[in-house]
Amino acid sequence: xxxxxxxxxxxxxxxxxxxxxxxxxxxxxxxxxxxxxxxxxxxxxxxxxxxxxxxxxxxxxxxxxxxxxxxxxxxxxxxxxxxxxxxxxxxxxxxxxxxxxxxxxxxxxxxxxxxxxxxxxxxxxxxxxxxxxxxxxxxxxxxxxxxxxxxxxxxxxxxxxxxxxxxxxxxxxxxxxxxxxxxxxxxxxxxxxxxxxxxxxxxxxxxxxxxxxxxxxxxxxxxxxxxxxxxxxxxxxxxxxxxxxxxxxxxxxxxxxxxxxxxxxxxxxxxxxxxxxxxxxxxxxxxxxxxxxxxxxxxxxxxxxxxxxxxxxxxxxxxxxxxxxxxxxxxxxxxxxxxxxxxxxxxxxxxxxxxxxxxxxxxxxxxxxxxxxxxxxxxxxxxxxxxxxxxxxxxxxxxxxxxxxxxxxxxxxxxxxxxxxxxxxxxxxxxxxxxxxxxxxxxxxxxxxxxxxxxxxxxxxxxxxxxxxxxxxxxxxxxxxxxxxxxxxxxxxxxxxxxxxxxxxxxxxxxxxxxxxxxxxxxxxxxxxxxxxxxxxxxxxxxxxxxxxxxxxxxxxxxxxxxxxxxxxxxxxxxxxxxxxxxxxxxxxxxxxxxxxxxxxxxxxxxxxxxxxxxxxxxxxxxxx
RNA sequence: GCCGGCGUAGCUCAGUGGUAGAGCAACGGUUUCGUAAACCGUAGGCCGAGGGUUCGAAUCCCCCCGCCGGCUCCA
Numbered sequence: 001x002x003x004x005x006x007x008x009x010x011x012x013x014x015x016x017x018x019x020x021x022x023x024x025x026x027x028x029x030x031x032x033x034x035x036x037x038x039x040x041x042x043x044x045x046x047x048x049x050x051x052x053x054x055x056x057x058x059x060x061x062x063x064x065x066x067x068x069x070x071x072x073x074x075x076x077x078x079x080x081x082x083x084x085x086x087x088x089x090x091x092x093x094x095x096x097x098x099x100x101x102x103x104x105x106x107x108x109x110x111x112x113x114x115x116x117x118x119x120x121x122x123x124x125x126x127x128x129x130x131x132x133x134x135x136x137x138x139x140x141x142x143x144x145x146x147x148x149x150x151x152x153x154x155x156x157x158x159x160x161x162x163x164x165x166x167x168x169x170x171x172x173x174x175x176x177x178x179x180x181x182x183x184x185x186x187x188x189x190x191x192x193x194x195x196x197x198x199x200x201x202x203x204x205x206x207x208x209x210x211x212x213x214x215x216x217x218x219x220x221x222x223x224x225x226x227x228x229x230x231x232x233x234x235x236x237x238x239x240x241x242x243x244x245x246x247x248x249x250x251x252x253x254x255x256x257x258x259x260x261x262x263x264x265x266x267x268x269x270x271x272x273x274x275x276x277x278x279x280x281x282x283x284x285x286x287x288x289x290x291x292x293x294x295x296x297x298x299x300x301x302x303x304x305x306x307x308x309x310x311x312x313x314x315x316x317x318x319x320x321x322x323x324x325x326x327x328x329x330x331x332x333x334x335x336x337x338x339x340x341x342x343x344x345x346x347x348x349x350x351x352x353x354x355x356x357x358x359x360x361x362x363x364x365x366x367x368x369x370x371x372x373x374x375x376x377x378x379x380x381x382x383x384x385x386x387x388x389x390x391x392x393x394x395x396x397x398x399x400x401x402x403x404x405x406x407x408x409x410x411x412x413x414x415x416x417x418x419x420x421x422x423x424x425x426x427x428x429x430x431x432x433x434x435x436x437x438x439x440x441x442x443x444x445x446x447x448x449x450x451x452x453x454x455x456x457x458x459x460x461x462x463x464x465x466x467x468x469x470x471x472x473x474x475x476x477x478x479x480x481x482x483x484x485x486x487x488x489x490x491x492x493x494x495x496x497x498x499x500x501x502x503x504x505x506x507x508x509x510x511x512x513x514x515x516x517x518x519x520x521x522x523x524x525x526x527x528x529x530x531x532x533x534x535x536x537x538x539x540x541x542x543x544x545x546x547x548x549x550x551x552x553x554x555x556x557x558x559x560x561x562x563x564x565x566x567x568x569x570x571x572x573x574x575x576x577x578x579x580x581x582x583x584x585x586x587x588x589x590x591x592x593x594x595x596x597x598x599x600x601x602x603x604x605x606x607x608x609x610x611x612x613x614x615x616x617x618x619x620x621x622x623x624x625x
Numbered sequence: 626g627c628c629g630g631c632g633u634a635g636c637u638c639a640g641u642g643g644u645a646g647a648g649c650a651a652c653g654g655u656u657u658c659g660u661a662a663a664c665c666g667u668a669g670g671c672c673g674a675g676g677g678u679u680c681g682a683a684u685c686c687c688c689c690c691g692c693c694g695g696c697u698c699c700a
Contacts, residue, residue, distance in 0.1 A: 088629065177695030178628025185697045189628055192695070220692095224636080233673080233691045289700060315700055349626045350691090352698065445700055459694095469700080496700080533657040560656075561663080568661035582659055594660060 032113035032146060032159020036167065041199070044162070048169045049074035049197045051111060051161045052101070055168065056081045056193060058153035059100040063093075069155070070130040070181060070190055077207060078171065078196040082179055084130070089176045089191055097193070098173045108166040109151040113159050115144040121156060130181065131156045170204045171197035217458040219511035220355040226516050226574065228507075228524070229356065238353040238360030240504055245524035248553070249510070250503050252522045254341060256393060256620070257365045257499060260386060266337040266367060271319045273342065277309035283318035283474050284413070288446045292346045312345035317471070317496055320368040321478040324492075329482045331372055334492065335379050339367040341503075356508030357463050363503045369495040370480065373421070376493060380429030380451075380468060383497050387453060387466045390499050395622030396513055399455045399465070401435055403427060406449065407442025418472040422493075423449045426470050447473035450496075458512040465501035465509065470494075517574040517596060520616040525575045527613060529556040529591065530566045532582035539586045543579060543606055550610050552617065567594065577613065 036044060053072030056079070061067055064085050072081030089097075116124070118139040124147070125131035134156060138145055148157040150165065162168060172195065179192040198204040215221065223229045228246035235241060242250060258268070277296055280286040285293070293314045299307030313319065320338045329336065343363045352358050371379050391399060403426065406412040406419055413419075426449050430437055437451065444450060453466035471494040481489040500506040510522070520526050527547060529540040540556045547554040557566045563580065570578045579591035585603055593601040593609060604612075 091630080175694060176629060179696050180627080183697070185627075189696075191628075194695080231692090237691065285700075292699075317700080346699085349698070351626060351628095351696085353692090358699085447700085450700090464699080467700085530660090531657095532659060535657080562656090562658055564658085564660065565662055566660095571661055578660080580660065584659085592660080598661085600660065 033111050033161045046074045047160050047162045049079040052168050052197050053079040053081045055101050055104050080192050080194045082190040082192045084190050094173045105165040105168050108164050110164045111150045111161040113148045121145045169199045170201045171195050214458045217512050217515045219508040222511050222516040248524040266339040269338045269340050274310050279318050294347050314346045316340050316366045321480050331482050331484050334371050336370040356504045359504050364498045365500045366498050370492040373493050376425040377429045383468050384433045399453050401437035402452045403437045403439045404443035404450045405441050406444045413473045422470040422472050447471045466499050469496040519622045520576045521620040523576050526553045527577040528570045528575045529579045532563045536581045540581045552613050
């Protein structure tokens with residue numbers, strides 16, 4: 001099934017199934033109204049949520065008799081209903097609606113479901129244009145349609161209810177948001193009222209507690225608290241500014257991917273930030289992606305007219321292919337792997353920007369791999385291994401793959417043979433690697449299919465990180481060739497791939513993954529010496545100097561606060577190791593080691609501390625031990 | 626980009642037409658302390674920007690910018 005609700009979107013907001021698919025409800029072939037014991041817990045919860053949506057619609061129509069109703073499905077954490085109302089709903093309206101809903105629920109109205117003819121439905125919902133549109137659609141499959149009535153309110157509905165309103169669990173209306181009718185930007189924007197609903201009060205409370213906990217891990221908040229990065233409207237929206245500590249994290253990420261790629265035959269190139277418009281015209285990007293490219297910059301001609309157009313690069317591929325053309329290549333040189341870490345610029349719409357996860361200046365760990373067609377499976381497997389290694393290093397096991405295929409519509413290059421070859425090759429490589437994936441029609445790049453890796457952020461939004469894309473189109477457009485073993489010139493296949501995706505987005509995800517408590521190798525400050533009194537400062541400085549000489553990031557808290565306060569500050573800064581130094585440690589040339597977890601390892605000789613921290617750093621283990 | 630909410634000190638927030646506030650952080654001093662907050666003091670603001678209403682605007686109106694939540698989009 002095509003999932004229209006992918007991308008950066010709250011898990012909790014995602015629909016349980018497609019409300020526009022007449023086939024998909026009620027589940028389990030069950031009657032539209034059932035008793036509690038007839039269904040399992042999950043189905044009962046879905047029914048409570050869907051029933052609550054009916055009550056919501058009832059109440060809203062009572063308050064706004066001229067309002068138009070759209071759809072009201074259950075979602076992972078509750079329900080919503082879309083309305084077209086004469087005025088925007090205010091937070092006060094929301095409280096009023098909630099109050100009325102609880103009152104109606106208390107009246108214990110029964111849900112009565114019945115089937116009527118299409119003609120009856122049309123009459124019945126004569127003043128409801130959205131329902132008329134649904135009737136148009138559903139009547140293609142069936143000449144009878146379901147309606148559900150409670151408290152004198154009737155909704156077009158496939159069913160899926162509890163018996164009566166008192167069976168509906170505890171709920172709270174959470175927010176109102178704009179939502180396009182049928183998810184189509186070209187169609188009217190409706191007001192969507194979201195509600196949270198769980199089977200018990202405890203689960204409802206736990207839901208909101210989870211949201212609060214998630215907010216504490218939010219990378220935007222931690223980025224400010226830990227002084228990792230900042231945004232400033234004077235510099236520009238969507239342009240992340242890394243503070244010294246954030247820059248260290250990024251340098252460590254770059255260091256890691258360079259090491260991994262150097263060991264796998266990658267070669268780093270560097271191609272700057274600008275390229276002529278003609279390049280992007282030939283590659284096809286200007287035609288397909290000009291809306292996310294920053295507007296053209298023009299050279300100044302002597303006569304004052306605009307000269308050649310230049311663009312900030314939104315991606316590297318056409319430049320790398322041009323670079324490939326710098327010399328003639330033999331099949332013996334392939335695979336040729338051009339890696340680059342240069343910042344790219346994409347004009348993301350203002351409403352899309354989100355901390356580090358969606359920015360306008362982003363730095364991919366990009367690479368274009370030039371191969372022969374029969375090297376596809378093998379090379380994709382190598383890339384998959386690299387992805388696996390990277391995510392293991394970060395200790396991030398929770399990701400999923402998507403295989404994005406072409407669909408109908410103009411953007412996909414018209415070359416059926418190339419597409420079917422590329423899709424088959426990519427699918428084979430994924431299967432060979434034993435990777436689970438979901439196929440998505442119509443999500444491919446314009447030049448080829450891709451396998452993308454998705455990870456959820458702490459708020460439940462999914463973000464694409466790694467991507468592996470097969471391109472059988474652009475190399476031909478840009479005239480890339482290699483000399484095959486028979487002496488013929490052939491067009492190489494190009495794999496576009498990024499492993500972190502962008503360092504910016506990945507750092508945002510990492511901050512949340514670790515809740516700001518980076519493993520030692522990534523931590524901006526790896527240890528801090530805490531002298532208990534001023535007379536301990538000399539040894540504390542010596543300890544720090546020795547550790548720094550071993551390549552560790554260590555400082556000394558020489559303020560005049562009490563040790564307890566210094567520990568508290570270090571702990572809140574999430575520094576992996578605090579080295580407390582008092583009389584005993586000065587005497588024995590040691591430091592008392594306190595782990596970030598709160599564990600006290602006691603006094604350890606300096607050599608032993610240095611060896612331990614060095615080992616942690618070099619091995620890049622995820623959890624300090 | 627669209628709908629809604631929000632923008633007051635570095636951070637978290639109070640202040641709804643009449644002289645800008647608190648806590649924490651910062652800074653100065655005192656204290657020299659054994660595993661998550663010592664004490665005293667000082668400073669800190671074009672109340673996001675611009676325009677308007679008013680005798681008077683943080684407060685009301687308009688417009689812009691930014692942030693947050695959705696929607697749509699995402700090479």
